[in-house]
Amino acid sequence: MTEFNDKQNEILLVAEKLFSEHGFDGTSVRDIAKEANINIAMISYYFGSKEKLLEALIINRISDLRLEMENLFKENLTPFEKIDRLIELYIRRINKNCRMYQIIHFEIATKKRDINYQSFNEVKKYNLQALMKIIEEGQEKGLFVKNIDVALIPPTIMGTYFHFQMNKPFYGEIFNLKTEEDFDTYILTHLIKHIQKTIKALLVYEN
Amino acid sequence: MTEFNDKQNEILLVAEKLFSEHGFDGTSVRDIAKEANINIAMISYYFGSKEKLLEALIINRISDLRLEMENLFKENLTPFEKIDRLIELYIRRINKNCRMYQIIHFEIATKKRDINYQSFNEVKKYNLQALMKIIEEGQEKGLFVKNIDVALIPPTIMGTYFHFQMNKPFYGEIFNLKTEEDFDTYILTHLIKHIQKTIKALLVYEN
DNA sequence: AATCAATTTAAACAAACGTTTAATTTAAAC
DNA sequence: GTTTAAATTAAACGTTTGTTTAAATTGATT
Numbered sequence: 001m002t003e004f005n006d007k008q009n010e011i012l013l014v015a016e017k018l019f020s021e022h023g024f025d026g027t028s029v030r031d032i033a034k035e036a037n038i039n040i041a042m043i044s045y046y047f048g049s050k051e052k053l054l055e056a057l058i059i060n061r062i063s064d065l066r067l068e069m070e071n072l073f074k075e076n077l078t079p080f081e082k083i084d085r086l087i088e089l090y091i092r093r094i095n096k097n098c099r100m101y102q103i104i105h106f107e108i109a110t111k112k113r114d115i116n117y118q119s120f121n122e123v124k125k126y127n128l129q130a131l132m133k134i135i136e137e138g139q140e141k142g143l144f145v146k147n148i149d150v151a152l153i154p155p156t157i158m159g160t161y162f163h164f165q166m167n168k169p170f171y172g173e174i175f176n177l178k179t180e181e182d183f184d185t186y187i188l189t190h191l192i193k194h195i196q197k198t199i200k201a202l203l204v205y206e207n
Numbered sequence: 208m209t210e211f212n213d214k215q216n217e218i219l220l221v222a223e224k225l226f227s228e229h230g231f232d233g234t235s236v237r238d239i240a241k242e243a244n245i246n247i248a249m250i251s252y253y254f255g256s257k258e259k260l261l262e263a264l265i266i267n268r269i270s271d272l273r274l275e276m277e278n279l280f281k282e283n284l285t286p287f288e289k290i291d292r293l294i295e296l297y298i299r300r301i302n303k304n305c306r307m308y309q310i311i312h313f314e315i316a317t318k319k320r321d322i323n324y325q326s327f328n329e330v331k332k333y334n335l336q337a338l339m340k341i342i343e344e345g346q347e348k349g350l351f352v353k354n355i356d357v358a359l360i361p362p363t364i365m366g367t368y369f370h371f372q373m374n375k376p377f378y379g380e381i382f383n384l385k386t387e388e389d390f391d392t393y394i395l396t397h398l399i400k401h402i403q404k405t406i407k408a409l410l411v412y413e414n
Numbered sequence: 415a416a417t418c419a420a421t422t423t424a425a426a427c428a429a430a431c432g433t434t435t436a437a438t439t440t441a442a443a444c
Numbered sequence: 445g446t447t448t449a450a451a452t453t454a455a456a457c458g459t460t461t462g463t464t465t466a467a468a469t470t471g472a473t474t
Contacts, residue, residue, distance in 0.1 A: 007451090022317050025232035029432060039453055044433060051432095102316060105373050109309060110229050121377050151381050152367075152401045155374075159366030160359075166312050167362075170328050174358050194359045201412030202405045214421095236462060246423055251463060258462095 004060070008046050011036050012057050020099035023106060024054055024113070051113055058107075058115060061100045066123045067093060069130050079138030080200060086134060087196045090127070090157055095187060098165060105162075128154060135203065144203040153199060160195050161187070211267070215253050218243050219264050227306035230313060231261055231320070258320055265314075265322060268307045273330045274300060276337050286345030287407060293341060294403045297334070297364055302394060305372060312369075335361060342410065351410040360406060367402050368394070 004012065014036040018027040029050050033040045047053040067089050072082060094101055107115055131150060138144035164171055168183060175190075177183045211219065221243040225234040236257050240247045254260040274296050279289060301308055314322055338357060345351035371378055375390060382397075384390045 022319055023230055023232055023313070025230055026317060026319055028430075030430085039451095040432085041434080041454090042452070045451080049432075106230070106313065108376065109373055110233060112229055112233055117376070121380075124374075124377060149397075149401060151378070152371075152398070155370040155378070156363060156367045156401075156405055159368070159370030160363045161366070162370060163362040163366030164359075166316055167331075169315065169324070170331060171358070171362070173328075190356075191359070194356060194363075197412060197414070198363055198405060198409050201408040204412070205404060205408030207404070235460075237460085247462085248424090248464080249422070252421080256462075 004056075007038065007042070011038065011043065011046065011053070012060060015053055015057055016061070016099050016103070019054065019057070020102040024103070054103075054107075054113065055115055058100070058104060059119070061097065062119050062123060064097055065093065065100070065120070067127050067130060072130075073133075079134055079141060079143050082134045083138075083200055083203070084196045086131060087157055087199060088192055090154075091161055091187070091192050091195065094158060094161060095165075095184070101162070124154070138203065145206060147207075148203060153202070156202075157195055157199065160198070161191065164191055211263075214245070214249070218245065218250065218253065218260070219267060222260055222264055223268070223306050223310070226261065226264070227309040231310070261310075261314075261320065262322055265307070265311060266326070268304065269326050269330060271304055272300065272307070272327070274334050274337065279337075280340075286341055286348060286350050289341045290345075290407055290410065291403045293338060294364055294406060295399055297361075298368055298394070298399050298402065301365060301368060302372075302391070308369070331361070345410065352413060354414075355410065360409070363409075364402055364406065367405070368398065371398055 011032065014032050015027075018031055018035065021027075022031075029040055029043050032043060032053075043050065043053055047056055067086075069086070069089065072085055072089070077085065104117075104120065107113060108117065128151060131153060135144060135148060135150055135153075139146060139148075164187070171177070172183055175186060177186050218239065221239050222234075225238055225242065229238075236247055236250050239250060239260075250257065250260055254263055274293075276293070276296065279292055279296070284292065311324075311327065314320060315324065335358060338360060342351060342355060342357055342360075346353060346355075371394070378384070379390055382393060384393050
C-alpha cells in the first residue's frame, strides 16, 4: 500500500470516527470535510470517491488487527497462562480497534459495497492458528480435554466482547458504569477475566 | 399499540427485510415502496415518516423477543437440563428474529435516531431473571459453583451467536456450509451445543 | 344514485447527496 | 523572478433523498 500524507491520514481518522458512529450511509462527505477542516473536493481529490475512501480505510487498518504473539511462544508459560495472555491480547487489540470492527461488521452484514475481505479473513485465520497451537499443546500435556472445536472459540471470545460493547447503554446501567472510562476499565479487568474463565472452563470440561 | 392492517403489515415486513439487509440509511422509501408494490406516499400516509416507520417496526417486533418459559419451570428438569433448554430457546428466538437484532444493534450503536429502548431493555432484564433463577437453583443444589456473574452470561450466549452470524462468509467457508440452510442447520445443532457446553462448563468451573 | 371518508396516485417540492469543474493559491525547482 | 505541478477553493452539476400536495379512485353508507 502507498503511504498517506498527514492530510490523508487526518481524513482517514475522521472517516473512521464518523463511519463507526453514524454508519457509512449515515455519514456525508460534507460531514467528513467539516470535521477534518478540509474542502469537500479534497476527498475525491485524494481518494477518488467516498466508497474508495472506505476501501482505503479498511485496507489501511486491517494490518492493525493481527495479534503480535512472538513473546507469547518464547516465554515459558503453562497452556493456561498462554490462554489467559492470548485472550487479553485479543480483547485489548479489538478494543483498540473497535471502531474498525464496527465498520467492517456492518459492511459484511449489509454487503452493499463489494469490499475485498481476503486480508481480513487471513488475519482471522492467522489468529486462529495461534489459538490452535496453544490448545494442542495443552491437550498433549493432558491439561485440556480432547474434543474441542477450536474454530468456535474465537466467536465466543470476540462475540462476548462485541455484544457487551454493542449494548453499552444496557450493561453500563446494570454494572453502574457511568463514564466511558468506567466502561473501558470494566472491560479490561472484569470482562477479560470472565472470558478467560469461560474459555479455560470449556477447555477442561468433560461432557 | 394499535393494530395494523394487512397493507401496513406488508410494509413493515418489507422494511424489516431491507433495513436489516442494507441499513436504515441505506434503504430509501422508494426501495420499500417498490418491493412492497405500493406508492411512495403510502409510507408517510400510514406511518408519518420513514423514521416513524422504523420506530413502529421496532415497537411492533420487540414483544417477539421475550422468551416463553412457562413449560421450562413447570417441568421436572435438572438445572443442567434447564440451562440447555433455556439456551436453545434463546438461540432459536434470536435466530428467528435476527433481522430485528441486526437493525436494533445498529441503531443502538449509531444513536442517530432517538428510539426508546426501554421495552427492549425490559425484555433483556426479564430474560436475565429467568437465567438467574435457574442458576440459583443449581447453586442451592450444589451443582453450580458460587461465584458466578450471571449478567455476563447472556453476552456470551448471544455474542457467540451474533459473531458467528455476523461473519457468515468466514465461518461458512471454515465449516464448509454452502447454502443458507446448511448454515442455519449448523447453528441449530452444532453452535447451540457449543454454547450449551460453554455455559455449563463455566457454571461448574472452579478457579 | 348520491354522499362521504378512506385510500391511492402521479407529480412536485426543497433539501441533501456525491462528484466535477474551473479558477485560485501555494510552494518548491529552476 | 519565473515556471510548474500540487493543493485548495467556491460554485455548480445532475441525482437522489424524504415529504407533501392535490386530484383521482375506491368502497361502503345513506
